[in-house]
Amino acid sequence: MAGARITRVAVRQPKLRYRLPATFARRLRGQMVRAVERRAKYLLVALGSGDRLLMHLGMSGSCRVARAGRPEAHDHVVLGMSTGASVFFNDPRRFGFMRLLTAGEHATHTSLARLGPEPLAPAFDAAALGAALARRRTPLKIALxxxxxxxxxxxxxxxxxxxxxxxxxxxxAGTLVSANGGPRPAVHDLVQAIKGVLKEAIRRQSRTGGDNPFLVYDREGERCPRRGCRGTIRRIVQGGRSTYYCPACQR
Ligand SMILES: [Zn+2]
Known part of the structure:
Protein backbone atom coordinates (compact mmCIF):
# COMPACT_ATOMS: atom_id res chain seq x y z
CA MET A 1 0.00 0.00 0.00
CA ALA A 2 2.79 2.42 0.89
CA GLY A 3 3.51 4.81 -1.97
CA ALA A 4 0.42 3.70 -3.90
CA ARG A 5 -2.91 5.44 -4.38
CA ILE A 6 -6.26 4.09 -3.27
CA THR A 7 -8.23 4.04 -6.49
CA ARG A 8 -11.28 2.04 -5.47
CA VAL A 9 -13.14 1.53 -2.19
CA ALA A 10 -15.86 -1.10 -1.83
CA VAL A 11 -17.72 -1.26 1.47
CA ARG A 12 -19.55 -4.59 1.33
CA GLN A 13 -20.55 -4.65 5.01
CA PRO A 14 -20.49 -1.35 6.97
CA LYS A 15 -21.49 -2.97 10.26
CA LEU A 16 -18.14 -3.78 11.82
CA ARG A 17 -17.57 -3.28 15.57
CA TYR A 18 -18.36 0.37 14.81
CA ARG A 19 -20.51 1.21 11.79
CA LEU A 20 -18.54 2.77 8.94
CA PRO A 21 -19.85 6.29 8.23
CA ALA A 22 -21.41 7.14 4.88
CA THR A 23 -18.42 9.38 4.07
CA PHE A 24 -15.90 6.55 4.60
CA ALA A 25 -15.33 5.59 0.94
CA ARG A 26 -15.29 9.20 -0.25
CA ARG A 27 -12.55 10.21 2.21
CA LEU A 28 -10.37 7.25 1.18
CA ARG A 29 -10.81 7.27 -2.59
CA GLY A 30 -7.98 8.92 -4.51
CA GLN A 31 -5.75 9.20 -1.45
CA MET A 32 -2.03 8.51 -1.64
CA VAL A 33 -0.76 6.19 1.10
CA ARG A 34 2.24 7.84 2.75
CA ALA A 35 3.06 5.12 5.25
CA VAL A 36 1.68 1.97 6.88
CA GLU A 37 2.53 1.49 10.53
CA ARG A 38 1.56 -0.69 13.46
CA ARG A 39 1.13 0.47 17.05
CA ALA A 40 0.13 -2.16 19.60
CA LYS A 41 -2.87 -3.92 18.02
CA TYR A 42 -3.66 -1.04 15.66
CA LEU A 43 -2.70 -0.72 12.02
CA LEU A 44 -2.36 2.90 10.91
CA VAL A 45 -2.40 4.00 7.29
CA ALA A 46 -1.25 7.61 6.83
CA LEU A 47 -2.95 9.30 3.87
CA GLY A 48 -2.01 12.26 1.71
CA SER A 49 -5.02 14.19 3.05
CA GLY A 50 -3.55 14.07 6.58
CA ASP A 51 -6.20 11.58 7.65
CA ARG A 52 -5.21 8.25 9.13
CA LEU A 53 -7.04 5.01 8.52
CA LEU A 54 -7.04 3.15 11.83
CA MET A 55 -7.65 -0.59 11.58
CA HIS A 56 -8.05 -3.22 14.25
CA LEU A 57 -8.37 -6.92 13.40
CA GLY A 58 -10.48 -7.73 16.47
CA MET A 59 -10.65 -11.45 17.29
CA SER A 60 -10.78 -13.00 13.85
CA GLY A 61 -9.83 -10.34 11.32
CA SER A 62 -7.14 -10.34 8.66
CA CYS A 63 -5.95 -8.31 5.70
CA ARG A 64 -5.26 -10.17 2.47
CA VAL A 65 -3.32 -8.60 -0.38
CA ALA A 66 -4.04 -10.07 -3.79
CA ARG A 67 -3.36 -8.96 -7.32
CA ALA A 68 -6.81 -9.92 -8.51
CA GLY A 69 -9.69 -12.11 -7.52
CA ARG A 70 -13.21 -11.80 -6.32
CA PRO A 71 -14.12 -10.98 -2.73
CA GLU A 72 -14.71 -13.98 -0.51
CA ALA A 73 -17.16 -14.45 2.35
CA HIS A 74 -16.54 -11.92 5.17
CA ASP A 75 -14.47 -9.58 2.96
CA HIS A 76 -16.17 -6.46 4.34
CA VAL A 77 -14.01 -3.73 2.83
CA VAL A 78 -11.93 -3.93 -0.35
CA LEU A 79 -9.36 -1.26 -1.20
CA GLY A 80 -8.17 -1.23 -4.82
CA MET A 81 -4.66 0.20 -5.14
CA SER A 82 -3.01 1.98 -8.09
CA THR A 83 -0.48 -0.87 -8.25
CA GLY A 84 -3.26 -3.24 -9.35
CA ALA A 85 -3.31 -5.02 -6.00
CA SER A 86 -6.35 -5.15 -3.75
CA VAL A 87 -6.45 -5.23 0.04
CA PHE A 88 -9.30 -7.33 1.46
CA PHE A 89 -10.33 -6.65 5.07
CA ASN A 90 -11.86 -9.94 6.19
CA ASP A 91 -13.46 -10.49 9.60
CA PRO A 92 -15.95 -13.33 10.20
CA ARG A 93 -16.83 -12.25 13.76
CA ARG A 94 -16.78 -8.49 13.02
CA PHE A 95 -15.08 -7.48 16.27
CA GLY A 96 -12.55 -5.66 14.11
CA PHE A 97 -13.06 -2.11 12.91
CA MET A 98 -11.87 0.71 10.71
CA ARG A 99 -11.92 4.38 11.56
CA LEU A 100 -10.81 7.46 9.71
CA LEU A 101 -9.10 9.95 11.99
CA THR A 102 -8.19 13.51 11.14
CA ALA A 103 -4.69 14.64 12.21
CA GLY A 104 -6.19 16.24 15.31
CA GLU A 105 -8.21 13.17 16.19
CA HIS A 106 -5.12 10.99 15.78
CA ALA A 107 -3.12 13.17 18.17
CA THR A 108 -5.78 13.03 20.88
CA HIS A 109 -7.26 9.55 20.31
CA THR A 110 -7.32 8.31 23.89
CA SER A 111 -6.69 4.63 23.25
CA LEU A 112 -3.64 5.51 21.10
CA ALA A 113 -2.26 8.20 23.40
CA ARG A 114 -2.43 5.99 26.48
CA LEU A 115 -0.72 2.95 24.99
CA GLY A 116 2.23 1.54 26.90
CA PRO A 117 5.56 0.75 25.23
CA GLU A 118 5.90 -1.74 22.41
CA PRO A 119 6.92 -5.05 24.01
CA LEU A 120 9.75 -5.66 21.54
CA ALA A 121 11.16 -2.13 21.81
CA PRO A 122 14.31 -1.56 23.92
CA ALA A 123 12.28 0.92 26.00
CA PHE A 124 10.26 -2.00 27.34
CA ASP A 125 12.64 -3.22 30.05
CA ALA A 126 12.46 -4.24 33.70
CA ALA A 127 12.59 -0.62 34.90
CA ALA A 128 9.66 0.39 32.69
CA LEU A 129 7.56 -2.66 33.52
CA GLY A 130 8.37 -2.38 37.22
CA ALA A 131 7.25 1.25 37.26
CA ALA A 132 3.99 0.31 35.52
CA LEU A 133 3.25 -2.51 38.00
CA ALA A 134 4.26 -0.69 41.20
CA ARG A 135 1.46 -0.44 43.78
CA ARG A 136 -1.01 -2.22 41.50
CA ARG A 137 -3.29 -4.47 43.48
CA THR A 138 -4.82 -6.17 40.43
CA PRO A 139 -3.81 -9.74 39.50
CA LEU A 140 -0.65 -9.85 37.39
CA LYS A 141 -2.53 -11.31 34.41
CA ILE A 142 -5.01 -8.40 34.42
CA ALA A 143 -2.21 -5.83 34.71
CA LEU A 144 -0.30 -7.30 31.74
CA ALA A 173 1.05 -7.17 40.25
CA GLY A 174 2.59 -4.81 42.81
CA THR A 175 4.36 -7.70 44.58
CA LEU A 176 6.89 -7.78 41.72
CA VAL A 177 8.23 -4.43 42.87
CA SER A 178 10.28 -4.05 46.05
CA ALA A 179 9.48 -1.59 48.82
CA ASN A 180 12.01 0.93 47.51
CA GLY A 181 10.24 0.90 44.11
CA GLY A 182 12.81 -1.16 42.21
CA PRO A 183 11.80 -4.13 40.06
CA ARG A 184 12.44 -7.53 41.65
CA PRO A 185 14.48 -10.06 39.60
CA ALA A 186 11.23 -11.72 38.48
CA VAL A 187 10.45 -8.60 36.42
CA HIS A 188 13.60 -9.16 34.35
CA ASP A 189 12.49 -12.76 33.74
CA LEU A 190 9.01 -11.59 32.79
CA VAL A 191 10.30 -9.03 30.28
CA GLN A 192 12.50 -11.69 28.66
CA ALA A 193 9.58 -14.16 28.62
CA ILE A 194 7.27 -11.62 26.93
CA LYS A 195 9.83 -10.76 24.26
CA GLY A 196 10.61 -14.47 23.77
CA VAL A 197 7.04 -15.68 23.22
CA LEU A 198 6.34 -12.82 20.79
CA LYS A 199 9.49 -13.43 18.75
CA GLU A 200 8.65 -17.12 18.47
CA ALA A 201 5.08 -16.34 17.41
CA ILE A 202 6.32 -13.93 14.73
CA ARG A 203 8.69 -16.62 13.47
CA ARG A 204 5.76 -19.05 13.27
CA GLN A 205 3.69 -16.32 11.55
CA SER A 206 0.45 -17.71 12.82
CA ARG A 207 -1.73 -17.47 15.86
CA THR A 208 -3.03 -21.03 15.81
CA GLY A 209 -3.48 -23.19 12.73
CA GLY A 210 -3.59 -26.96 13.05
CA ASP A 211 -1.80 -28.11 16.16
CA ASN A 212 -1.75 -26.05 19.33
CA PRO A 213 1.77 -24.55 19.38
CA PHE A 214 1.42 -23.21 22.93
CA LEU A 215 2.85 -24.70 26.10
CA VAL A 216 -0.09 -24.01 28.43
CA TYR A 217 -2.77 -22.14 26.46
CA ASP A 218 -5.83 -24.36 25.89
CA ARG A 219 -4.18 -27.27 27.71
CA GLU A 220 -6.41 -27.62 30.77
CA GLY A 221 -5.87 -30.92 32.56
CA GLU A 222 -2.57 -31.70 30.82
CA ARG A 223 0.71 -32.28 32.61
CA CYS A 224 2.80 -29.10 33.00
CA PRO A 225 5.47 -29.03 30.25
CA ARG A 226 8.16 -27.60 32.54
CA ARG A 227 10.97 -30.08 33.11
CA GLY A 228 10.79 -31.59 36.58
CA CYS A 229 7.34 -30.13 37.35
CA ARG A 230 4.56 -32.59 38.18
CA GLY A 231 1.78 -30.00 38.16
CA THR A 232 -1.39 -30.02 36.04
CA ILE A 233 -2.52 -27.09 33.89
CA ARG A 234 -5.57 -25.36 35.30
CA ARG A 235 -8.02 -23.02 33.57
CA ILE A 236 -9.57 -20.02 35.30
CA VAL A 237 -11.35 -16.92 33.98
CA GLN A 238 -9.92 -13.46 34.64
CA GLY A 239 -11.46 -10.31 33.22
CA GLY A 240 -13.73 -12.45 31.06
CA ARG A 241 -10.80 -14.22 29.36
CA SER A 242 -9.37 -17.70 29.86
CA THR A 243 -6.16 -18.07 31.83
CA TYR A 244 -4.19 -21.33 31.79
CA TYR A 245 -1.44 -21.88 34.31
CA CYS A 246 0.37 -24.40 36.48
CA PRO A 247 -0.33 -23.81 40.18
CA ALA A 248 2.71 -25.94 41.07
CA CYS A 249 5.49 -23.93 39.36
CA GLN A 250 3.95 -20.49 38.79
CA ARG A 251 4.29 -18.48 41.97
ZN1 LIG B 1 4.45 -26.51 36.37
Whole structure:
Protein backbone atom coordinates (compact mmCIF):
# COMPACT_ATOMS: atom_id res chain seq x y z
CA MET A 1 0.00 0.00 0.00
CA ALA A 2 2.79 2.42 0.89
CA GLY A 3 3.51 4.81 -1.97
CA ALA A 4 0.42 3.70 -3.90
CA ARG A 5 -2.91 5.44 -4.38
CA ILE A 6 -6.26 4.09 -3.27
CA THR A 7 -8.23 4.04 -6.49
CA ARG A 8 -11.28 2.04 -5.47
CA VAL A 9 -13.14 1.53 -2.19
CA ALA A 10 -15.86 -1.10 -1.83
CA VAL A 11 -17.72 -1.26 1.47
CA ARG A 12 -19.55 -4.59 1.33
CA GLN A 13 -20.55 -4.65 5.01
CA PRO A 14 -20.49 -1.35 6.97
CA LYS A 15 -21.49 -2.97 10.26
CA LEU A 16 -18.14 -3.78 11.82
CA ARG A 17 -17.57 -3.28 15.57
CA TYR A 18 -18.36 0.37 14.81
CA ARG A 19 -20.51 1.21 11.79
CA LEU A 20 -18.54 2.77 8.94
CA PRO A 21 -19.85 6.29 8.23
CA ALA A 22 -21.41 7.14 4.88
CA THR A 23 -18.42 9.38 4.07
CA PHE A 24 -15.90 6.55 4.60
CA ALA A 25 -15.33 5.59 0.94
CA ARG A 26 -15.29 9.20 -0.25
CA ARG A 27 -12.55 10.21 2.21
CA LEU A 28 -10.37 7.25 1.18
CA ARG A 29 -10.81 7.27 -2.59
CA GLY A 30 -7.98 8.92 -4.51
CA GLN A 31 -5.75 9.20 -1.45
CA MET A 32 -2.03 8.51 -1.64
CA VAL A 33 -0.76 6.19 1.10
CA ARG A 34 2.24 7.84 2.75
CA ALA A 35 3.06 5.12 5.25
CA VAL A 36 1.68 1.97 6.88
CA GLU A 37 2.53 1.49 10.53
CA ARG A 38 1.56 -0.69 13.46
CA ARG A 39 1.13 0.47 17.05
CA ALA A 40 0.13 -2.16 19.60
CA LYS A 41 -2.87 -3.92 18.02
CA TYR A 42 -3.66 -1.04 15.66
CA LEU A 43 -2.70 -0.72 12.02
CA LEU A 44 -2.36 2.90 10.91
CA VAL A 45 -2.40 4.00 7.29
CA ALA A 46 -1.25 7.61 6.83
CA LEU A 47 -2.95 9.30 3.87
CA GLY A 48 -2.01 12.26 1.71
CA SER A 49 -5.02 14.19 3.05
CA GLY A 50 -3.55 14.07 6.58
CA ASP A 51 -6.20 11.58 7.65
CA ARG A 52 -5.21 8.25 9.13
CA LEU A 53 -7.04 5.01 8.52
CA LEU A 54 -7.04 3.15 11.83
CA MET A 55 -7.65 -0.59 11.58
CA HIS A 56 -8.05 -3.22 14.25
CA LEU A 57 -8.37 -6.92 13.40
CA GLY A 58 -10.48 -7.73 16.47
CA MET A 59 -10.65 -11.45 17.29
CA SER A 60 -10.78 -13.00 13.85
CA GLY A 61 -9.83 -10.34 11.32
CA SER A 62 -7.14 -10.34 8.66
CA CYS A 63 -5.95 -8.31 5.70
CA ARG A 64 -5.26 -10.17 2.47
CA VAL A 65 -3.32 -8.60 -0.38
CA ALA A 66 -4.04 -10.07 -3.79
CA ARG A 67 -3.36 -8.96 -7.32
CA ALA A 68 -6.81 -9.92 -8.51
CA GLY A 69 -9.69 -12.11 -7.52
CA ARG A 70 -13.21 -11.80 -6.32
CA PRO A 71 -14.12 -10.98 -2.73
CA GLU A 72 -14.71 -13.98 -0.51
CA ALA A 73 -17.16 -14.45 2.35
CA HIS A 74 -16.54 -11.92 5.17
CA ASP A 75 -14.47 -9.58 2.96
CA HIS A 76 -16.17 -6.46 4.34
CA VAL A 77 -14.01 -3.73 2.83
CA VAL A 78 -11.93 -3.93 -0.35
CA LEU A 79 -9.36 -1.26 -1.20
CA GLY A 80 -8.17 -1.23 -4.82
CA MET A 81 -4.66 0.20 -5.14
CA SER A 82 -3.01 1.98 -8.09
CA THR A 83 -0.48 -0.87 -8.25
CA GLY A 84 -3.26 -3.24 -9.35
CA ALA A 85 -3.31 -5.02 -6.00
CA SER A 86 -6.35 -5.15 -3.75
CA VAL A 87 -6.45 -5.23 0.04
CA PHE A 88 -9.30 -7.33 1.46
CA PHE A 89 -10.33 -6.65 5.07
CA ASN A 90 -11.86 -9.94 6.19
CA ASP A 91 -13.46 -10.49 9.60
CA PRO A 92 -15.95 -13.33 10.20
CA ARG A 93 -16.83 -12.25 13.76
CA ARG A 94 -16.78 -8.49 13.02
CA PHE A 95 -15.08 -7.48 16.27
CA GLY A 96 -12.55 -5.66 14.11
CA PHE A 97 -13.06 -2.11 12.91
CA MET A 98 -11.87 0.71 10.71
CA ARG A 99 -11.92 4.38 11.56
CA LEU A 100 -10.81 7.46 9.71
CA LEU A 101 -9.10 9.95 11.99
CA THR A 102 -8.19 13.51 11.14
CA ALA A 103 -4.69 14.64 12.21
CA GLY A 104 -6.19 16.24 15.31
CA GLU A 105 -8.21 13.17 16.19
CA HIS A 106 -5.12 10.99 15.78
CA ALA A 107 -3.12 13.17 18.17
CA THR A 108 -5.78 13.03 20.88
CA HIS A 109 -7.26 9.55 20.31
CA THR A 110 -7.32 8.31 23.89
CA SER A 111 -6.69 4.63 23.25
CA LEU A 112 -3.64 5.51 21.10
CA ALA A 113 -2.26 8.20 23.40
CA ARG A 114 -2.43 5.99 26.48
CA LEU A 115 -0.72 2.95 24.99
CA GLY A 116 2.23 1.54 26.90
CA PRO A 117 5.56 0.75 25.23
CA GLU A 118 5.90 -1.74 22.41
CA PRO A 119 6.92 -5.05 24.01
CA LEU A 120 9.75 -5.66 21.54
CA ALA A 121 11.16 -2.13 21.81
CA PRO A 122 14.31 -1.56 23.92
CA ALA A 123 12.28 0.92 26.00
CA PHE A 124 10.26 -2.00 27.34
CA ASP A 125 12.64 -3.22 30.05
CA ALA A 126 12.46 -4.24 33.70
CA ALA A 127 12.59 -0.62 34.90
CA ALA A 128 9.66 0.39 32.69
CA LEU A 129 7.56 -2.66 33.52
CA GLY A 130 8.37 -2.38 37.22
CA ALA A 131 7.25 1.25 37.26
CA ALA A 132 3.99 0.31 35.52
CA LEU A 133 3.25 -2.51 38.00
CA ALA A 134 4.26 -0.69 41.20
CA ARG A 135 1.46 -0.44 43.78
CA ARG A 136 -1.01 -2.22 41.50
CA ARG A 137 -3.29 -4.47 43.48
CA THR A 138 -4.82 -6.17 40.43
CA PRO A 139 -3.81 -9.74 39.50
CA LEU A 140 -0.65 -9.85 37.39
CA LYS A 141 -2.53 -11.31 34.41
CA ILE A 142 -5.01 -8.40 34.42
CA ALA A 143 -2.21 -5.83 34.71
CA LEU A 144 -0.30 -7.30 31.74
CA UNK A 145 -3.47 -7.34 29.64
CA UNK A 146 -3.88 -3.60 30.26
CA UNK A 147 -2.72 -1.90 27.07
CA UNK A 148 -1.47 1.06 29.12
CA UNK A 149 1.11 -1.20 30.81
CA UNK A 150 2.41 -2.75 27.60
CA UNK A 151 0.91 -2.20 24.17
CA UNK A 152 -0.39 -5.01 22.00
CA UNK A 153 0.06 -8.03 24.23
CA UNK A 154 -2.82 -10.44 23.58
CA UNK A 155 -4.42 -12.91 25.98
CA UNK A 156 -2.60 -16.00 24.69
CA UNK A 157 0.83 -14.34 24.94
CA UNK A 158 0.23 -13.07 28.47
CA UNK A 159 -0.66 -16.65 29.49
CA UNK A 160 2.40 -18.13 27.78
CA UNK A 161 4.81 -15.48 29.11
CA UNK A 162 3.63 -15.96 32.70
CA UNK A 163 4.25 -19.71 32.49
CA UNK A 164 7.65 -19.20 30.93
CA UNK A 165 8.59 -16.74 33.71
CA UNK A 166 7.20 -19.04 36.42
CA UNK A 167 4.86 -16.33 37.71
CA UNK A 168 1.32 -16.85 38.91
CA UNK A 169 -1.40 -14.96 37.00
CA UNK A 170 -3.32 -14.41 40.23
CA UNK A 171 -0.57 -12.80 42.34
CA UNK A 172 -0.86 -9.08 42.92
CA ALA A 173 1.05 -7.17 40.25
CA GLY A 174 2.59 -4.81 42.81
CA THR A 175 4.36 -7.70 44.58
CA LEU A 176 6.89 -7.78 41.72
CA VAL A 177 8.23 -4.43 42.87
CA SER A 178 10.28 -4.05 46.05
CA ALA A 179 9.48 -1.59 48.82
CA ASN A 180 12.01 0.93 47.51
CA GLY A 181 10.24 0.90 44.11
CA GLY A 182 12.81 -1.16 42.21
CA PRO A 183 11.80 -4.13 40.06
CA ARG A 184 12.44 -7.53 41.65
CA PRO A 185 14.48 -10.06 39.60
CA ALA A 186 11.23 -11.72 38.48
CA VAL A 187 10.45 -8.60 36.42
CA HIS A 188 13.60 -9.16 34.35
CA ASP A 189 12.49 -12.76 33.74
CA LEU A 190 9.01 -11.59 32.79
CA VAL A 191 10.30 -9.03 30.28
CA GLN A 192 12.50 -11.69 28.66
CA ALA A 193 9.58 -14.16 28.62
CA ILE A 194 7.27 -11.62 26.93
CA LYS A 195 9.83 -10.76 24.26
CA GLY A 196 10.61 -14.47 23.77
CA VAL A 197 7.04 -15.68 23.22
CA LEU A 198 6.34 -12.82 20.79
CA LYS A 199 9.49 -13.43 18.75
CA GLU A 200 8.65 -17.12 18.47
CA ALA A 201 5.08 -16.34 17.41
CA ILE A 202 6.32 -13.93 14.73
CA ARG A 203 8.69 -16.62 13.47
CA ARG A 204 5.76 -19.05 13.27
CA GLN A 205 3.69 -16.32 11.55
CA SER A 206 0.45 -17.71 12.82
CA ARG A 207 -1.73 -17.47 15.86
CA THR A 208 -3.03 -21.03 15.81
CA GLY A 209 -3.48 -23.19 12.73
CA GLY A 210 -3.59 -26.96 13.05
CA ASP A 211 -1.80 -28.11 16.16
CA ASN A 212 -1.75 -26.05 19.33
CA PRO A 213 1.77 -24.55 19.38
CA PHE A 214 1.42 -23.21 22.93
CA LEU A 215 2.85 -24.70 26.10
CA VAL A 216 -0.09 -24.01 28.43
CA TYR A 217 -2.77 -22.14 26.46
CA ASP A 218 -5.83 -24.36 25.89
CA ARG A 219 -4.18 -27.27 27.71
CA GLU A 220 -6.41 -27.62 30.77
CA GLY A 221 -5.87 -30.92 32.56
CA GLU A 222 -2.57 -31.70 30.82
CA ARG A 223 0.71 -32.28 32.61
CA CYS A 224 2.80 -29.10 33.00
CA PRO A 225 5.47 -29.03 30.25
CA ARG A 226 8.16 -27.60 32.54
CA ARG A 227 10.97 -30.08 33.11
CA GLY A 228 10.79 -31.59 36.58
CA CYS A 229 7.34 -30.13 37.35
CA ARG A 230 4.56 -32.59 38.18
CA GLY A 231 1.78 -30.00 38.16
CA THR A 232 -1.39 -30.02 36.04
CA ILE A 233 -2.52 -27.09 33.89
CA ARG A 234 -5.57 -25.36 35.30
CA ARG A 235 -8.02 -23.02 33.57
CA ILE A 236 -9.57 -20.02 35.30
CA VAL A 237 -11.35 -16.92 33.98
CA GLN A 238 -9.92 -13.46 34.64
CA GLY A 239 -11.46 -10.31 33.22
CA GLY A 240 -13.73 -12.45 31.06
CA ARG A 241 -10.80 -14.22 29.36
CA SER A 242 -9.37 -17.70 29.86
CA THR A 243 -6.16 -18.07 31.83
CA TYR A 244 -4.19 -21.33 31.79
CA TYR A 245 -1.44 -21.88 34.31
CA CYS A 246 0.37 -24.40 36.48
CA PRO A 247 -0.33 -23.81 40.18
CA ALA A 248 2.71 -25.94 41.07
CA CYS A 249 5.49 -23.93 39.36
CA GLN A 250 3.95 -20.49 38.79
CA ARG A 251 4.29 -18.48 41.97
ZN1 LIG B 1 4.45 -26.51 36.37
Missing amino acids: SDQRVVGGLGNIYVVEALHRAGLSPVRR
